[in-house]
Amino acid sequence: MTGCRRVMIVSVALFAGACATGRFGPPTTTPAPEGTHTLKNLSVNERDATLQRARVWEPVDTPSLDLAAGPPLPSAMRIGGELTCTFVFPEKPLSGSTPKFRCEVRPDDVVKVKYGKHNGEVYAEIAASRLFWALGFKADRMYPARVTCRGCPGDPFAASKADWHLGKPAEIGQRVFDPTAIERPAPGSAIDVPGFEGWAWPELDKVDPRAGGASRAEVDALKLLAVFVQHSDSKPEQQALLCAPGGVKRDSAGNETCLSPWLVVKDLGVTFGKATALNTSAMDLDDWSRAGIWRDGAPCVGDLPRSLSGSLENPRISEAGRAFLASRLLLLGDGQIRDLFTAARADRRGGTVDDWVRVFKRKRDEIVKAHCE
Numbered sequence: 001m002t003g004c005r006r007v008m009i010v011s012v013a014l015f016a017g018a019c020a021t022g023r024f025g026p027p028t029t030t031p032a033p034e035g036t037h038t039l040k041n042l043s044v045n046e047r048d049a050t051l052q053r054a055r056v057w058e059p060v061d062t063p064s065l066d067l068a069a070g071p072p073l074p075s076a077m078r079i080g081g082e083l084t085c086t087f088v089f090p091e092k093p094l095s096g097s098t099p100k101f102r103c104e105v106r107p108d109d110v111v112k113v114k115y116g117k118h119n120g121e122v123y124a125e126i127a128a129s130r131l132f133w134a135l136g137f138k139a140d141r142m143y144p145a146r147v148t149c150r151g152c153p154g155d156p157f158a159a160s161k162a163d164w165h166l167g168k169p170a171e172i173g174q175r176v177f178d179p180t181a182i183e184r185p186a187p188g189s190a191i192d193v194p195g196f197e198g199w200a201w202p203e204l205d206k207v208d209p210r211a212g213g214a215s216r217a218e219v220d221a222l223k224l225l226a227v228f229v230q231h232s233d234s235k236p237e238q239q240a241l242l243c244a245p246g247g248v249k250r251d252s253a254g255n256e257t258c259l260s261p262w263l264v265v266k267d268l269g270v271t272f273g274k275a276t277a278l279n280t281s282a283m284d285l286d287d288w289s290r291a292g293i294w295r296d297g298a299p300c301v302g303d304l305p306r307s308l309s310g311s312l313e314n315p316r317i318s319e320a321g322r323a324f325l326a327s328r329l330l331l332l333g334d335g336q337i338r339d340l341f342t343a344a345r346a347d348r349r350g351g352t353v354d355d356w357v358r359v360f361k362r363k364r365d366e367i368v369k370a371h372c373e
Helices: 003-020 044-052 120-135 156-160 201-206 216-229 285-290 319-329 334-343 353-368
Strands: 082-088 100-106 109-115 141-153 172-184 239-243 248-250 256-258 261-265
Touching (some): 044 201, 044 239, 044 261, 100 141, 109 120, 109 141, 120 141, 120 172, 120 216, 120 319, 141 156, 201 216, 216 319, 216 353, 319 353, 334 353
Parallel strands (some): 082 141
Antiparallel strands (some): 100 109, 109 172, 141 172, 239 261, 248 256
16 A cells, blocks of 8 residues: 555545534533533533524625625724734644644734635635625635735744644744735634534524524525535534624623524635535636536535535525525625625636636526525
8 A cells, every 4th residue: 555545544534533523513412511601611502502593694785895805894903915914833733734824913913824826725715705794694704915924934834733843933034925815703702512613514403593593594595605605614613603792691600691692604715616525626616617506306405515524415405595595696796796706816726707707607597596395
């Protein structure tokens, strides 16, 4: 057996093992935490009760939004086309395999920088996060920039992960990274069970409109939007259950509940390609063009094979969900769709912006013209 073959087998095994326990949410046998139950320290039952009340969508004036500029931020948090920051050596190794590093823009303001000309996530996450925002669904906010990194090692990702155990790098300098994607996380407080982060897509079935949660149409529209962008790296930690700012309620003992829980898709880097077992396709025009919306022979079942790390697989979509997403997508004007792919610098990944717009509109038509019994 060759070394490369052995590495591939080991990698697949690790992927499979990593996702096995989180595909459907935290195990029901998880012991209830002792002491004060804060939002970061809830029991499974308390978290389930919060999930029932969670929302996934809010009304937005889609036609008025500037997709070139992206979600507006307070002036102190804005990210321009040019960003200068200082490399931050992390307190623990960074996770994942996408090149990234942490960088301080100003005191107490550290951002995550994804980088790399050949890193499809740098482009895809800009497009996908802005599309979710424009349609009323919540995701982390991403901004393109040319980054000048002060005090930066030659390989900031290696220094932040593989070589982290060696300590702060000694050979540093000022380095420029272009293209990059700068992350501003969705606002709110994380709601977790000890030992489990985020939420798994099958848990959307727990959301109950009778308890104040999202409607079935909104939930199915979110699933169908994931199919539309081919969001394949859907492991639980790529999503977050958040409590909206100002929504935390505390009793006299310090126990916390959330008055306004939201289901947020945090990492949309592996999108605008085609779902694969190892999440290898991101911002690939040919792959995205060939990816279907609906599975052959299965009307109104989304065509999204589950990756080894994923938790969403070929979701069944109600007519209400299909119609809801179709109505939202139709609110986007041609200029806004062009701005979406221009901001993402999609032409650097192959094809022209016009090509990306054409495929977008064709795939939108597949949703608009369908009908689900």
